Amino acid sequence: MTAYRPVKALINLAALSKNLQVVRGFAPNAKILAIIKSNGYGHGIERVAAQLTKADGFGVACIEEAILLRQKGFLHRIVLLEGLFSEAELAVAMHHRFDFVVHSSLQLEWLSSAQSKVPLNIWLKVDTGMHRLGFLPEQFPEVIKSVHQLAMPIQLYCMSHFASADESYDFTQQQLNVFHQTTAEIACAKSLANSAAIQRFPESHLDWVRPGIMLYGACATSDRVAGLHPVMTLMSQVIALKWLDAGETVGYGQTWRASQKALIAVVAIGYGDGYPRHAPNGTPVLIHGQQVPLVGRVSMDMITVDVTKLAGQMRMGDEVILWGKGLSVDVIAQACGTIGYELLCGVTQRVPRVEEG
Secondary structure, eight states: OOOOSSOEEEEEHHHHHHHHHHHHHHOTTSEEEEEOHHHHHTTOHHHHHHHOTTSSEEEESSHHHHHHHHHTTOOSEEEETTOOSSTHHHHHHHHHTOEEEEOSHHHHHHHHTOOOSSOEEEEEEBOSSSOSSSBOGGGHHHHHHHHHTSSSOEEEEEEOOOSSTTTOHHHHHHHHHHHHHHHTTOOSEEEOOOHHHHHHOGGGOOSEEOOOGGGGTOOSSSSOOTTOOOOEEEEEEEEEEEEEOTTOEESGGGOEEOSSOEEEEEESOOTTTTOOTTOOTTOEEEETTEEEEEESOOOSSOEEEEOGGGTTTOOTTOEEEEEBTTBOHHHHHHHHTSOHHHHHHTOOTTSOEEEEO
16 A cells, blocks of 8 residues: 555664674673564564574564564564463463463463473573562572473573663662572573663673663663664654744644744644654754754644744755654653653554665
8 A cells, every 4th residue: 555644664674783783792692582572662573573583582572473473484582571371372382482481370380281392491580679570589499399390391591670770770780689699509591681781781691681672773771872773763744834923822732832933844743653642842853954843732643843943944845853863762752751662662553664774
């Protein structure tokens, strides 16, 4: 189907490969589990997987994502990061040879009644302080005992997840220490580091690292990382230009009023495309290589931008960059009080993804 509306998300395939190389540079001695859940962070799970075939495995959130990858011919190790949601999934996971996380006693019960001659790869999760998924450290000896009693060959891995690797040095070190203490006597491959820890805590790299957001060229920390390239550039065009007199308002609710004569550009994008409705006045937009401020409320299909300083250059159909090349998604996220993850994952399906690079 031909796309006539000017909104599109350019996906720079070469940037994905380059960002994977950046991860390798940070953690040269670790294997890489590329996190491509949530439809590849909004970029397209199949597209992302095809560009990251040099990773040592893929991490997904659910069995539906994993099956899709198998159906598309990917033979990589695929890890179900939330484990199995029902006992019925166990046979499917075993058939497709998926790895999966085990984080609860109920999941262990499902395994206790299963049989297989093929080794099963399971990743035991320790709750080191995030208090989301995982066995408490004091439960772990009994968990290991239960695993060894399973009636099938098991390849065991141990993992945990950092709560604040992008924010708290002390808490991250505390989690690292708890993990080491809990798993010290267990001979298996181990995994801790997410994107932020890959960048900030080399002592956490261990056997497997799990990069997510940095693969897509956004930051997991407050500092930009040299060598990371934005993969998605969200773009549209100017569809109207209108002069306002001083004192006039624009958009729903009259949330912005011109302090002087102002040229307003209407851009064909809105919250129906995944641009955040809560983006405040002043959120930067890139036109003609310059940042200009969003003004007025974001509508379902349109935004309005103050382009007075570009008045001599503006034309209908001018290209507009909402984030990506020249304007980091992290800058937009900060302006909107959110994170780049949410913005990338939130781009809706009506926005065509156009590959480049």
